[in-house]
Amino acid sequence: MxxxxxxxxxxxxxxxxxxxxxxxxxxAFGPYYAANVGSAxxxxxxxxxxxxLALSNLPLALLVTLGxxxxxxxxxxxxxFVTGAVxxxxxxxxxxxxxxxxxxxxxxxxxxxxxxLSGLAIGIGGAVIAAVxxxxxxxxxxxxxx
Amino acid sequence: MxxxxxxxxxxxxxxxxxxxxxxxxxxAVADFYAANRGSAxxxxxxxxxxxxxVLADFALALLVTLCxxxxxxxxxxxxxFFTGGVIGFLAWFHADFTSYGYLNxxxxxxxxxxxxxxxIHEGVAGAVIAAVxxxxxxxAVQPAQ
Numbered sequence: 405m406x407x408x409x410x411x412x413x414x415x416x417x418x419x420x421x422x423x424x425x426x427x428x429x430x431x432a433f434g435p436y437y438a439a440n441v442g443s444a445x446x447x448x449x450x451x452x453x454x455x456x457l458a459l460s461n462l463p464l465a466l467l468v469t470l471g472x473x474x475x476x477x478x479x480x481x482x483x484x485f486v487t488g489a490v491x492x493x494x495x496x497x498x499x500x501x502x503x504x505x506x507x508x509x510x511x512x513x514x515x516x517x518x519x520x521l522s523g524l525a526i527g528i529g530g531a532v533i534a535a536v537x538x539x540x541x542x543x544x545x546x547x548x549x550x
Numbered sequence: 551m552x553x554x555x556x557x558x559x560x561x562x563x564x565x566x567x568x569x570x571x572x573x574x575x576x577x578a579v580a581d582f583y584a585a586n587r588g589s590a591x592x593x594x595x596x597x598x599x600x601x602x603x604v605l606a607d608f609a610l611a612l613l614v615t616l617c618x619x620x621x622x623x624x625x626x627x628x629x630x631f632f633t634g635g636v637i638g639f640l641a642w643f644h645a646d647f648t649s650y651g652y653l654n655x656x657x658x659x660x661x662x663x664x665x666x667x668x669x670i671h672e673g674v675a676g677a678v679i680a681a682v683x684x685x686x687x688x689x690a691v692q693p694a695q
Binding site: 443444445446449451463464495501505507 | 576580589590591592593594597598599600601603605606607608609612613616617620621636637639640641642643644647648649650651652653654655665681
């Protein structure tokens, strides 16, 4: 595994995921999420911790980059999108289902809506990561002895 | 991708995740989680909805199985533990800090401790999934006639 490609994919993916996440989850669907809070009171922060949300995208970007890099061949935008979308959908289906099962934070509709939206957002992040990695040459694995 | 292997890995992994998750989060460290709830009131159910927790486990089991089944190097018990642990740590690091950024449900130790516990949770599931997949031969690709 090429550490330079992993690092660049993680950083580029983290920035892309934060930007796409902000557009989808705060601008486009923020009011929808706020309208579907469950019976818990005071569950949503009055001000989101944006620095933490930016930081939280780095581990996911690393996971998507690892997924893209573990596939054979040169990554493509389409394969990056699929890899990111599958990871995003399954991770957030799990997280949303867990939160619904254990807490009163969200109504059930969020378990249905959030995983596909996360799949879309993280799929776009995966496509951006793949587009960048496709332009980087892979380091040769084993150097031949002279 | 062999759908039979993916299905078996997901079912086995989901069951293991549920059992190991119960032992870790409901028995071993339940008091720690209860002591670190955030400022939201009425945030936690008196009784969890079991089918939703099971769904959560099966979704992650599918992701771990896809990763293990897609990489020959992961199809050992150690490789499965490593793959599951990496997925569990990174997925829940992201999810815990994202939730902490939006919600008042947990106080700060939880987003730090929970991803570390997920290494064990998902790692054990990954090891079991790999152990099962090792015993199921991959379907041979049939050449065109």
